Amino acid sequence: MKKLKQWVKTPTFSNVSASIAAIVMGLLFGLIILLVTNPSQALPGFVSILAGGITGGAQGLGDVLYTATPLILTGLSVGFAFKTGLFNIGASGQLVVGAYVAVLLGNLDLGLGGFHWVVAFLAAMVAGAIWAGIVGFLKAYLNVHEVISSIMLNYTGMHLVNLLITQTVYDKLRNQTQPVLQTANIPAMGLDKIFPDSSVNGGFFIAMIIVVIVHIILNKTVFGYELIACGHNPNASQYAGINAKRNVVMAMVIAGALAGAAGGMIYLAGAGKYIRVIDTLHSEGFMGIPIALLGLSNPIGVFFAALFIAYINIGGFYMQLYDFVPEVIEIIIAAIIYFSAFALIVKNIIARYQSKAEEKEKSKAEAAEISAEGGSQS
Amino acid sequence: MDYIIEMLGITKEFPGVVANDNVTLKLKPGEIHALLGENGAGKSTLMSILFGLYRPEKGEIRKNGEVIHITNPNDANDYGIGMVHQHFKLVHNFTALENIMLGVETVKRGLLDMGEAREKVMALSNKYQLFIDPDALTSDITVGMQQRVEILKMLYRDNEILIFDEPTAMLTPQEIIELMSIMRSLRDEGKSILFITHKLEEIKQAAQRCTILRKGKYIDTVDVATTSKEKLSEMMVGRKVDFAVHKGVCKPGREILDVSHLTVLSKLSKKNVVHNVSFKVRAGEIVCVAGIDGNGQSELVYALTGLGPVNAGTITLNGKDITHSTIRHRSEMGMSHIPEDRHKHGLILDYSLAKNLVLQSYFKEQFQKNGFLKFNEINAYADKLIEEFDVRTGQGGKTLARSMSGGNQQKAIVAREIDMNPDLLVAVQPTRGLDVGAIEYIHKQLVEQRDNGKGVLLVSLELEEVMNVSDRILVLYEGEIVANVDPKKTTIQELGLYMSGAKREEKVV
Incomplete structure (x- = not known):
């Protein structure tokens, strides 16, 4: 109890509660939308959002983890760049480039056996890293704003991949990529036993490990110290002799590797997903932005934000039982994102409340002391 | 003699600090009254209360003996109170003239009428030797001229009580001399001036009386002419300087x-x-x-x-x-470097004090091993510097640099640069x-x-x-x-x- 009380006073508490407040407000807004579109089914529909993956039992929960896996990585990608003062709006392009390289290598029999998927996955990261590295290089050495270049590289990446697919691993009949070899699929690592019939696989564990690694890089290393310093105050970083240009490139490379890893996760899952040759960007890349915002760019926060978004996404899927189109859930997620912008305001209100409560306690303690003294005198 | 403004028993609290604790300030008509105190003594808070930016928990404000309630700067303006803030509040892509009339624009049939305003501004400008170029963009003029624009803003609104919040901090020595003479001529025209500063020389030059605040508390109000600089500083700091x-x-x-x-x-x-x-x-x-x-x-x-x-x-x-x-x-x-702008170059405001103290040395063997920061070492080092250089903070090395006072931020930078042993x-x-x-x-x-x-x-x-x-x-x-x-x-x-x-x-x- 005492520990809890102390935790309530920390900034972590105000951060977490601010994000939760954003979520609650977003959900309430969603309820209003449901009431407007279909009043009779609104309540059961809303319950189904809240129930999320639970509606589908073990399979549903497994699907939550499966959906969350790439979102964790794109959220990390955007959040990592945010921390270093860069806005990586190009996760989508980095993701698709990584995905293509993963699928390409997944189609080749490299004679690696059990390591086939590892190689394909790492290659996806490298490809994403290179794609984002271009953005970092342009920013650092030619002063091209990263938002411009990364948006443009989204489309360049998408069209390039479409072109390359038709030249290499094309399934003409279905206008998509050919399935990867069995050895290139990420093994389930036991998750198939816990969540039967779902598409979840060991990628979720890998994403968790990556969360921890990113957390360590940012908070425990010299490299992270420099990156965040550059993000907060580039002038002071220059003054301290930090090589800002190199850090911009490195930050983008890592962000790109994370987005590329997301691409690998999606298409090496053996879940029956294939890169389709269409002119649409991957939404997982863009979802990284709200997830990073909701998680306040903190790796652990991003992890839970991605789980939550995946959870209500699956809930939205089950809402179809009540005659709602799944697009409604997209609107509710959008509302939560809008409200997460308010998260900062909420955070400040909570911080103010915290300091006031502290004062009260102090004055209470003082009053107690005085009355105790008075008592002993009489 | 009557007072034009009286602030009686003003108390204002912020979370964690009492910025003003039962402070009293009495301003006579036609005087320059200095408000003296260290950084964080509560001078700006007191003036912000008078200008309607903050509302006090306790105390009352009187004008010519009558209790008045000031809830926002518009109220203050109605009572004839104007303020030149330390950081000017000017619209950068407006001309000087546009800035002066902003908020009290003269309108003819729904259209702006600049002619009348220009005449009035130029008349005031000549009368008080406040030379400006009315058509120059604010972003193009010097700091000194920006300040003159701010002063004209108050005069244009016919303010009687003028508050100057550390007006000399951004000025060159020549501009300071000019400002002092402007203030004296304003006083001679019957304006009452409140002048916030921590520079004793300027008080001696311009002010008649001086109220001293220390750590939010009222210390005394003295006659400037009969009080020595040494005495003033002793009252301000609380010890001999x-x-x-x-x-x-x-x-x-x-x-x-x-x-x-x-x-x-x-x-x-x-x-x-x-x-x-x-x-x-x-x-x-x-x-x-x-x-x-x-x-x-x-x-x-x-x-x-x-x-x-x-x-x-x-x-x-x-x-x-x-x-x-x-x-x-x-x-x-x-080579060590204490930079001119401590916020731009000297500190990473969103880093803790400890992290800021190793800004020039975090990469050295003492503080890192294989690329991992040694937080124990960093914190111990920070504690040592905080102790040695008397950096005062709320929570020691964990304090966010942003939340420290300017003086202590500067001390932290000085500590860091000197301890590099350059x-x-x-x-x-x-x-x-x-x-x-x-x-x-x-x-x-x-x-x-x-x-x-x-x-x-x-x-x-x-x-x-x-x-x-x-x-x-x-x-x-x-x-x-x-x-x-x-x-x-x-x-x-x-x-x-x-x-x-x-x-x-x-x-x-």
């Missing part, structure tokens, strides 16, 4: 810094911002670069420290050419915006560095500081060194002539 900088005879040793024919080109014009500058700094001496702001000091410092370009000439540190070295390399070669310390306006206690402390540190056989290059706009601290003065005028003088053999007046370009030495070393 030593104004004289004590230092022994300068014994210059080996050459540490050798700058030769240094030239920096201007980005805007063809003129060089630093032109053919040569000088030396020896061990055990404080060399001061004096001059009016904007005569190439910043560019010279940027060139020396590696923050900016060098277009010609060489810089030699400890016998090694560092003209084109990286900042990190210069630091490793023994051969050359480049200190740029190290006492800007600080109160006398902190200034005294920083001057002592500079002298101690010199006595330990280090070279100190001090860049300062404050003539008092230049005269008191330095062993040798270089005057920079339009990017050139026009004088190289011994402070004992010159006067402030002579320095002023050099600084304004009216005089220059025949041959400058």
